[in-house]
Amino acid sequence: MDLNRILLERFGYESFRPGQEEVIRHLLDKRDTIAILPTGMGKSLCYQLPGSVLEGSVLIISPLVSLMEDQAMRMRQNGEKRVVALNSFLPYSERQRIMGQLQNYKFIFISPEMLSQEAFSRKLNRIRLSLVVIDEAHCISQWGFDFRPDYLRIGDFLKLKGRPPLLALTATADEKVLNDIQHYFKMEKPIVQRHSLDRPNISYSIVEVHSSQEKTAWIKERVAQTVGPGIIYASSRKRADELAIELQLEGIAVQSYHAGKEQDDRSIIQEQFLMGDLEWICATNAFGMGVHKDDIRQVIHDHLPPTIAAYIQEVGRAGRDGQPAAASLLYMPTDEQTSSFIIQSDMPREEEIRHYHRMIGEGHSPGSASELASLTETGKRVLDYYMEHYSLEEILLKFHRLSTEKNEQLRQMVQLVTGGLCIRQRALSYFGEMGGTKPVECCSICGLETVKWLYEKSIKPSAAEKFSWDERITNLLG
DNA sequence: CGCACTAGTTATAAAACTAGTGCGGTGCTTTATT
16 A cells, blocks of 8 residues: 555655654554654554545544544544544533444544443444554553543453454553553554654753752742743642742743643643743643643753653653753652652552442442542542452452552652662663663753753744734634 | 641740641543432
8 A cells, every 4th residue: 555645645744754654554454553652743643544544433542531622623624524522521412413423433532431331332332443542542551540440441342352453652651551551451462663762852950959948949040040931840739829829920921730720721721831822831740641832941840750751751741843952850858758648649548448348248339338438539430440340359459569569660760860870861761762872961960061042031922923812712612 | 748837835025936737630421300
């Protein structure tokens, strides 16, 4: 098949980006494929092209409603009209209508939760699928086990005999994430298409301080003196708000972003950041997925991310245009305990698990049993999944392992920060890469010259060049 | 677990201690007996 001709005729591109053609060929050969490609390397083409030549529909499982809406909108803008994002944003009647004629859509975006619904998966089983895509597939590791158990149920759905090839897409995957993807999505001898995670234009630095006031002062000075746009990652919503206010008082165009804000506000803030109306964003880890902004110059961490994979993912949002970018992480020794607490806090404790299990065994309804066992709503739904699949002893063992794993991952992150080794090399070796040539501005361990470009604040674009408010709202509404 | 904040303590007054308290991330889905 002449893929280059199809690429030009249907998509208008002269040539493939690195990795794309290989992934597409694997899929056309009916092989399960895991593609680790940096964001902005045209991941969506990897399923759009095969989808357009194969018979049947492409099912794309996406972690966020906003992400699927965004991608569906882009596809429609590019002329593909047979695309639909099925989610709770749609009125019930509309959803029913779409479900009734599902086979007429070429590209169907859904969440893992939607896939778990009987009515929907039955419908889906009756139509012909040419390809199943799991976008941002690392979410299985990040969320599946203790937060969004429906990620684990995707595998149950895919068990069906004669399913089409499966494509798992992600930008960052360490060995554990790769194993989780293969195992829980029940992939068969998948081909792994990798692209190096090294980003030579990003320089890393670790800044050791002794209090959060010192962190605040450092951030204020840094943001005042150096170029944006940038993202500041904080560990709590409160801290993100607090930093945003501090910086606003300095006259910086900045807003905070976290899950405690209204969805509409979140969309507008993200859009303003993309358009350049906001120079900085102070955010929790809620910010990032689906943010297509190439010119982010800095990422600052006010806290310790829970894993190296999460850290590299957040840092990787800088410098996608290939121009120099700086990643700075502020660290004080007590940060380890704070991070440790956060990652352990939502996991059900052994006593709660035993209690819940006993109450269900005695015939209490899941609702009342979870209340009696003082479980959170999330904890309950997670346990419900495990109780459908495992015995009590197996569940306890699984949670024990999960907890140990989380601590170990955090320990590795601490090691990256305090170990005194080259940060780039240490991070790359964590992903099993040897590390290529060392850039001049590598990291604070290797020694950074005064990074001059950081202090060359450019003139801001005039307001006239930007979109008007009305246009922006129209864009938001798609 | 650690941090920020509050209330209570001291004792011829105000600020400085101490003990106690609350808080800490990520998202999907809700179609029914009133």
